Amino acid sequence: MQQVYEFLKQAGVYYLATVEEGRPRVRPFGTVDIFEGKLYIQTGAVKPVSHQMKADPRVELCAMHEGRWIRVEAEAVLDERLEPAEHMLESYPQLRGMYAPGDGNNEVWYLKNVTAKIFSFGGEPEVHTF
Numbered sequence: 001m002q003q004v005y006e007f008l009k010q011a012g013v014y015y016l017a018t019v020e021e022g023r024p025r026v027r028p029f030g031t032v033d034i035f036e037g038k039l040y041i042q043t044g045a046v047k048p049v050s051h052q053m054k055a056d057p058r059v060e061l062c063a064m065h066e067g068r069w070i071r072v073e074a075e076a077v078l079d080e081r082l083e084p085a086e087h088m089l090e091s092y093p094q095l096r097g098m099y100a101p102g103d104g105n106n107e108v109w110y111l112k113n114v115t116a117k118i119f120s121f122g123g124e125p126e127v128h129t130f
Contacts, residue, residue, distance in 0.1 A: 001039055001130045004116045007063065007070050008032045014063035014070075016041070018052035025052060029061070033091050035084045038110035039130075041076070042088045042095070045105045053109060054078070068120045074111035084108045 008014050009032060016029045027049060031042040041061075043049050053059060053076045061072040079085075085101035085108045099106035117125040 001034065001037075001114075001128070003118070003126070004070065004072060004114070004128055004130075005032060005034050005039060007065060007068075007118060008061070008072075011063035011065040011070075014061045016049065017060040017062070018049055019056045019058060020048070020052045025049070031088060031092055031095070033084075033088045033108075035087045035108075035110075038084075038112075039114065040079070040084055040088060040108050040110045042085075042092070042099075042106070042108050044099065045107050050107055059111070068118055070116060070118045072111070072114060072116040074114040076109040077112055079108050079110055084110070 013028050013030055015026050017024055017026045029041060033040045057075045059074055059076045063070050082101040085106050088108050089096055089099060089101065114130050116128040119125045
């Protein structure tokens with residue numbers, strides 16, 4: 001998990017894919033955090049991505065950094081507790097102007113049943129599951 005977290009952090013931007021009525025939807029994301037041994041992402045409840053993950057929790061993340069890329073397959077699970085939301089905002093204080101724990105909009109999701117593959121040209125992928 002730590003290697004996946006560090007790769008996504010170093011990339012800065014990753015792309016999150018969801019499913020909406022059988023069609024893929026992809027958008028850039030930048031939040032990633034580890035809290036209580038789980039990998040978290042963050043979004044707003046009013047955004048279509050939130051509604052898509054609630055309807056179908058299967059997600060995929062993809063990012064590239066220094067000639068390598070990562071593909072992360074997982075299920076997103078909404079965590080409605082204040083503690084992981086606060087931890088996320090401590091890691092990303094610039095979001096405090098838009099989000100606050102318990103504001104009805106800030107959502108944090110942890111990823112479960114994760115299979116992450118880190119690829120490079122000419123080599124076998126590194127595979128991480130958690």
